[in-house]
Amino acid sequence: MASILPASNKPMRSDQNTYVGKSFVHVKNPYLDAMDEDILYHLDLGTKTHNLPAMFGDVKFVCVGGSPNRMKAFALFMHQELRLPGSGEDIEDICAGTDRYCMYKVGPVLSISHGMGIPSMSIMLHELIKLLHHAQCCDVTIIRMGTSGGIGVAPGSVVITDTAVDSFFKPRFEQVILDNIVTRSTELDKELAEELFNCSREIPNFPTLIGHTMCTYDFYEGQGRLDGALCSFSREKKVDYLKRAYIAGVRNIEMESTVFAAMCRLCGLKAAVVCVTLLDRLECDQINLPHDILVEYQQRPQLLISNFIKQRLGLCDQTS
Ligand SMILES: O=P(O)(O)O[C@@H]1C[C@H](O)[C@@H](CO)O1
């Protein structure tokens, strides 16, 4: 593990990434310490060009989701919910110098887009984790808020993931490193999932459940859709696969949770995945929700996570 504090003010270390009660984000790369400068290329940030501890040292909650517009909307929503001064309308994209990802900071909350799929999520996470490490952030909770296809649950339900599983319903992420496959665990923080679930129970008419989330490499063939440009299996095979997924405990399908769970776990970040379901995949493949309903559904994870953050910050009376 690379060191995270200057030698002069390093507090006593009690285990691998805990310094007397504080849990620091850690990286597992012996080469990082020897680097004179670390350029976080896809975030347009760097250790020489930016004072990362000053910019990000107070971050306690990192919220990530696929779409840049959604993550900006979440940042504006948090600005309002935390009752920060000003309208928030002039909020700046910290990664404006690149169009790969967007990033907004609202008090102790960082809102970042990760694009679609495992590779895009992985690149963003490598640079985000190094950013939190360089900034000496501690006690950080990270949550993915997204959309998904449900299995056997009503559209609009919010699924809090207990374990992310792959297309074989296994709790693992297989990372190809050079010409090896390294298998990593995708267990998420159970206490955090419970805390989020308890929070959801305080919101009226808010269907929420805890279950496994299946993460695939593709939206169409990988999720058993019959409506892609390519389809080589029958309707019966599709339904059989999704029913087996349901029996294995899977309640929704998306495209980032396994790598997210695996990387956060390895780097000492308490992580959760909260996704709304847009359809029941046992019923259909196409997402044909009216726009206003789609927008309302996408706001559900945001509402839950905002209430969770306010509870954590002791602003319970401000729960929406
Ligand atoms: O966070 P989002 O809603 O982008 O996540 C899901 C999984 C894929 O990235 C995408 C597919 O539509 O939505």
Ligand SMILES: O=c1cc[nH]c(=O)[nH]1
């Ligand atoms: O069916 C769906 C809907 C959203 N996101 C997915 O990955 N799949």
